[in-house]
Amino acid sequence: MLKIWGRANSINVQKVLWCCGELNLEYERIDAGLQFGVNTTPEYKAMNPNALVPTIEDDGMVLWESQAIVRYLARKHGLGTLCPSDPNACADADRWMDWNATTVWLNLRPIFWNLVRTPQEKRDMALVNDSRNKLAANMAILDAHLANRKYVIGDAFTMGDIPLGTAVQRWFNLPIERENFRNLEAYYQRLQGRSAFKQCVDVLPLS
Numbered sequence: 721m722l723k724i725w726g727r728a729n730s731i732n733v734q735k736v737l738w739c740c741g742e743l744n745l746e747y748e749r750i751d752a753g754l755q756f757g758v759n760t761t762p763e764y765k766a767m768n769p770n771a772l773v774p775t776i777e778d779d780g781m782v783l784w785e786s787q788a789i790v791r792y793l794a795r796k797h798g799l800g801t802l803c804p805s806d807p808n809a810c811a812d813a814d815r816w817m818d819w820n821a822t823t824v825w826l827n828l829r830p831i832f833w834n835l836v837r838t839p840q841e842k843r844d845m846a847l848v849n850d851s852r853n854k855l856a857a858n859m860a861i862l863d864a865h866l867a868n869r870k871y872v873i874g875d876a877f878t879m880g881d882i883p884l885g886t887a888v889q890r891w892f893n894l895p896i897e898r899e900n901f902r903n904l905e906a907y908y909q910r911l912q913g914r915s916a917f918k919q920c921v922d923v924l925p926l927s
C-alpha cells in the first residue's frame with residue numbers, strides 16, 4: 721500500500737493527502753516532522769536527504785517534493801482527469817503548480833511562520849506586512865484569472881488546483897487584512913464543496 725510520511729498539518733503533506741482523496745487512493749500515513757521527529761533519523765534521510773516531509777513509498781518508488789508527488793499520483797491514477805492528457809491543458813496545470821511553488825509560497829511562508837509558529841514578541845511584522853502585500857498582488861492575479869472559469873485551467877478540477885488551493889485556504893484563514901477578491905472567494909467555496917479538501921486541507925485552527 722502507498723505509504724506517506726508527514727504530519728497532517730503540514731501544507732506540503734496536505735497537498736498529497738488531498739490528491740489521494742481526490743483519487744480515492746488508500747494509503748498509510750506515518751506521522752513525521754516537528755514534534756513527531758522521524759524525519760531526522762538516518763532511515764528517513766536515506767529516503768529523503770532533505771529531512772523534510774512529505775515522502776512517499778509506492779511499490780518500491782520513493783519520492784519527495786510534494787508537487788512532484790502530486791504529479792506522479794495524478795499521472796498514475798488520474799490521467800485524463802486530475803492530470804490532463806492534452807499536453808496544452810497539462811502544461812497549463814503545471815504552470816499554476818509552479819507559480820505556487822516559486823512565487824506564492826515565497827510570500828505566504830513568512831506570514832504563516834511569523835503569525836502561527838512564532839511567539840508574538842518575536843514576530844517580524846515588517847516582513848509579515850511586506851509579504852502580505854506581495855501575496856495580495858498574487859491573489860489579485862488569481863482572482864482576475866478566475867473571473868470566467870471555475871478552476872485554474874477551466875471548468876474541470878485538476879492537479880493544477882491542488883497546491884494553489886492549499887495557499888488560498890491559508891489566505892482566507894490567516895489573521896491578516898484581505899482585499900475583497902470575489903472570484904477567489906467563490907473559488908474557495910467551490911473547493912470547500914470537495915470532501916477531500918474539507919477533510920485534508922480546510923482544517924482549523926492553522927498550526
Ligand SMILES: N[C@@H](CCC(=O)N[C@@H](CS)C(=O)NCC(=O)O)C(=O)O
Binds near residue numbers: 785
Ligand atoms: N519543497 C518541499 C518542502 C517540504 C517542506 O518544507 N516541508 C516542511 C513541512 S511543510 C518540513 O518538513 N518541515 C520540517 C518538519 O516538519 O519537521 C516540498 O514541497 O515537499
